[in-house]
Amino acid sequence: MKHIIAVNASPRRNWNTAALVRAAAEGAQAAGASAEVIDLYTLGKFSGCISCFGCKTEKNRGRCVCTDALSEVLDKIRSSDGLIIGTPNYLGEATAGFRALYERLIFQYITYNTESPNCNEHHIPVLFIMTSNASDEAYQPGGSYQDLVRKYQGTLSSFIGPTDVLIAGDTKQVEDYSRYSWTFFDPDSKYIRHDNVFPGKIALAKELGGKLTEGGYID
Template sequence: MKVTAVNTSPRGNWNTARMVKAACEGVKHCGAEVTYFDLYRQEKFTGCISCFGCKIPGRQGSCICNDGLKPILQSIAESDVVILGTPNYLGEPSAGFRALFERLIFQNLTYEKERRSYHAPEKKVLFLMSSNAPEEYYDAIGYTDMIARLKGSLDTFVGKTETYICGNTLQVADYSRYTWTNFDPESKKQRHETVFPNQLEEIRAIAENMCK
């Protein structure tokens, strides 16, 4: 079993990265071979450049753009399971996630009546999102619909997708450095130390199950 895991937060060891790493621990428990990427540590990359190289006979289904996303797309192509983690930025995934998502989805999408995708969507996907907004606000502020749309594309063009959200995350280690009156730093810290570890445990279990 091969697994590609991508942290698409610019921060290499904060909430999203820890969620992705927890999922990696879960799949490793089943003996899976994991390739882990920190997206923002890759060489320079871009979203889809509309070259349509992935639609040319002989090259169909693979992005031909040769930049920092290439090794990630290659690794995903060779994987059975894909773990993608993103922070919520302004109600959407991060810009880096979006670049990867455009390239990952569009390379497999056809403009043919006879088939929707070049490759069957046979992988398993775990989509992880962390956000300042608590999970229970997701329906009211449109995040549930946003995640459902992402899941729909992943289901159709990559494979059956499970989602998991960690809301109300700790954004910074020291809130006293900022003039942020919106938050109660103590309750943020407490949640980070008590609830977040349990959520990581749940992510571990979900990921392990995906590999069984």
């Protein structure tokens, strides 16, 4: 049975990103895989890459040696058959938690060797999910976040495996907008979109999660 690791890199465990990550994991399960969801911000202390270069030694080639709460996550991803990873857009980037995992996940495979720059020999399919206040269109050609997502998709595809992207823009950020004086948003359109469009994103997450279990990627 294939095993999928699903990482929610939002600090919120029950909101947009978490819901999409869980839906994708359910899609993988419905397609016959097992899946484990990890809420990154519930783990113990962790950091990004500390530049120790342990992963560049012959003994630990391709293996991050930094020991903290991410060590187990990296091990789980390494032995999995597919990765779902979701993050909100924070200030035009992924979250700090996502970045920490991403630095460690990718950098361990970079060899600085021209002939074979990537030492990951176990490529697995990836689903990258981003949610944001910005609209879906912001991630399309000409949009302000197209390059951001293209960068993650390109790097994940090169070092981990073929990467699909799911964007859920214009999310409902809080349950009750009337508690805040946020003239930036039209609360009604947020509620309506959440009720009418977000369920379609959940369905798409399930479908793409299921796709991760399709054959052909397992080394």
